[in-house]
Structure formats: structure tokens, C-alpha cells
Amino acid sequence: MKILQLKDVKYIANKQTLLDIPHFSLQQGDLLGIIGPNGAGKSTLLKVLSFLQAPTKGQVLYKGEEKQANSLNLELRRRFAVALQQSLLFDTTVHNNVALGLKLRKENKTVINEKVDYWLEKFNVASLSKKNARSLSGGEAQRVNLARALILAPEVLFLDEPFSALDFPTKAQLIQDFKEILNDTSTTTFFVSHDLLEIRHLTKSLAVIIDGNVKQMGNTKEVIEQPNEATAPFLNKWKELYTL
């Protein structure tokens, strides 16, 4: 089932068309990677799909129904979770940070505490629970950031380059842990990255976005093995690196 869809979407800012997407859909249960060069419009697409920003033109559909990205759509937005490259944690304990989304939803305290403990454990950061979140290392902070998103049991998890700021060993370990967690929860995931290694390791399908257009979409392996004319220059650069 298509959980999210775009129809004739354009996003225009300062007279520049940042996004021009006639058709796009995210299947329930998919683990979709979005790759493309810097400035291609990946983050803009994420904001439009997660109802954080309305497109200039066109429709965004949730389970086949057109919905508006406005403040009345709180109930809809609360079905999703977003984690960005910067962990953007609040100046309070790790526990409180992970609890925040559920607190905002006025969830029962005991339930919140149980869930927080569960997710901190899942991400191997249970020992940091009482620490101030601003004192964490980059890798720890990103684990807390992801726990803060997944605790919401989102219908769609949106990730915008969550590993990009991490050094390689930290990143490798986190990606491995994260992959297991995603397998366990089978959360529908929209994963933005500019790193083909991450994409290949984590995703089932892949969309390549260049200059605001989706140039190719399909099974991750197939797209990487058979890039089209538009995507080959970008994807082949990565492939040259692999064979080093």
C-alpha cells in the first residue's frame, strides 16, 4: 500500500524550482533510500513528505487522501518521526530527551518510563540515561536522537543524513545496530543520504534525486548496478571509489 504519495509537486523558493516531482510514492514497509548530490533537494523532499512544509504546487497524499501541511494536521504529523544530521537534543537528561515526544502526546508517565528504558537499551545508551544530553559525544547523541524518534513507533521514520557527521568506526557500529533495529520493527523508513555505502547497506529501494527531480527509482541493487543516463555520472563516481 502507498502510505505517502506526491502528485505534480513543485517546491519553489526565491523563484527557483527546488523540487519538481510529477509522481512519487512511498510503500508501506519499504526502506527507501534517497540519494543525490548536495543541494539536489533531498531535504526539501523530506520536509514536504513529512508535512513539515507545504509544497508550492501539487498534492501530498496520506493513504490515498490529500492532506494539507498546516498546524491543524498535528494528528497526522504525530504519526511520523524525524531525525536529522544534527542531533538537536535539548539541554536536559538523555532520559527526558527520549521521553519528549511521548510527553508532548500526553502519554502516561509509567508507560513513558518503560518505553524510554526499552529504547535506550536497544540503542546501547542505557548507561547515559541520567547524563545531560549536551555532554554526549557525536555518536552517543545520534543514538539518543534515533531513540527519540523510534520510541514514537512512527508509521514512517524520516531520516536526513543521520550518520553524515560521524567518524567512520562510530558510523559503522551505529549503522549495524540500527539495521537490526529496523529489521525488528519493520518501520517504513525514508532515509536521505549522499553516501552510497550507507544506502547500499541499509535500504531495499532507492530513489536518485538530482536538480529537484527523481531521476531513477527502483530496487537498490538494480539502481546501483544499472544506472540510467541521468544517474550514471553521479552513481558511477561512487562505484569507482568502491573498487579501490
Added chain:
Amino acid sequence: MEIFIDGIIKAIKMILSGDKEVFDITYTTLQVCLTAILISTVVGIPLGVLLGLNSFPGKKIVLVFVNIGMGLPPVVAGLYITMLLWRSGPLGNLGLLYTTHAIIMAQVLVSLPIIIGLTAAAFQQIDHKMLMQIKALGATGFQRIGLLLRETKLAILAAIMAGLGRVLAEVGAAMMVGGNIKGDTRILTTSMVMEVSKGNFDVAIALSFILMSLAFMITFLLTILQQRKQRV
């Protein structure tokens, strides 16, 4: 030098003896200044938040006026309030001139722009990614502002302290609209001006000690509040 030492000794005696007049003046000062800063805070923070978070046509002009207001000379504020409350003025029939209400109005006028301006600046500095993250966490409009106020707590409390400093130090406007009436609108600063003009340095020094202690204690409390570890 002798005047100074004599003054200090007399001042300490005066404070320790619990002089009724000094007590009244201090009480009026506290009442007036705290009321003024409370009004400025309650009105100024929401306005600063609105101004900092939203963009609308004419926002820059509004900011210019707020910033001018931050440096508004108190005597000018006093002049406007006096004209407003003058018998034949727009609010003349309220009979507020030369009352503590008039002083509060003048003090709100000089401290409100500081609180609006510094709150707006703190909110304008918030990373737009943070705003997006908060929205994405499922915060309602009010919850979002609550979280942002916590994030900007240091700056907001600094704004309140700056406003309070101005209110406590202010003398020109209080003199003009309050009239320094004994047992009524006399506050520490106006009283000091009067005592100095009469050559009563000892009394003036005593009053200055009290004024500084008040400023110290209130600022101390606010700083403790500001520096306290936060919880969300």
C-alpha cells in the same frame, strides 16, 4: 574623604535603627519596580516571541522602533507619560499624575522595549532546524513555545535582569511623573537626588546602599534561576 567616612557610618546607623521613612521609601521602590518589571515581562515576552518567530510585512520597522525604545532616555519617557496624564491630556481625567501608577507606567515604557527586543533577538537566533525538529516531534503551537522558552532561558532571564536594572536605576521619569512626594511617590532614586541637592550625603549614601542591596539580591535570585540545570 571625611564626608565619605562620616556618611558611611551614619548610613549604617540609619539602616540598623530601622528608620520608618527609609523603610517606606524602600517598600515603595520595591512595589513600583517589581510591578513594572512584572508587567513588562508578562507583556514583553509574548510580544518578543511573536516578533522573533514570525515574519510579516513591516517586521523590520517594528524592530527598529523596539530597538529605539531600548535606548529611550527615561526623561523622554517621563515627558510622554506626563503629557498623557496631564489634566487636559488624553488620560487626564484618570488623575494618575503624581501617583505611583504614573511611575509604574513610565518604568514599563523604559523596560518593555528591552524585554521585547532581547526576547525577539533570542528567538531569531534559534536554528530553523531546531524549529523543524520541535514541530516534527509533534509539539502543538503552545508546546513549541514552551520548549523554545526553555531553550532560550538564559537570554530571557538576562533580558528581565536588564529591564530590572533599568527600572531600578531610573530617576528622571520617576521624578517627573511621580513628583517625589514624601510618603507617597518618593522612591530610593528620587529621594537620593533630593538628599544630595540638600547636601545630606550621609542619607544619600544610606539610600544608595539599600538600592544596591535590592539590585544585588534580585539579580542574585534571577541569576540562580538562570543558571539552574534545566529539566524538560
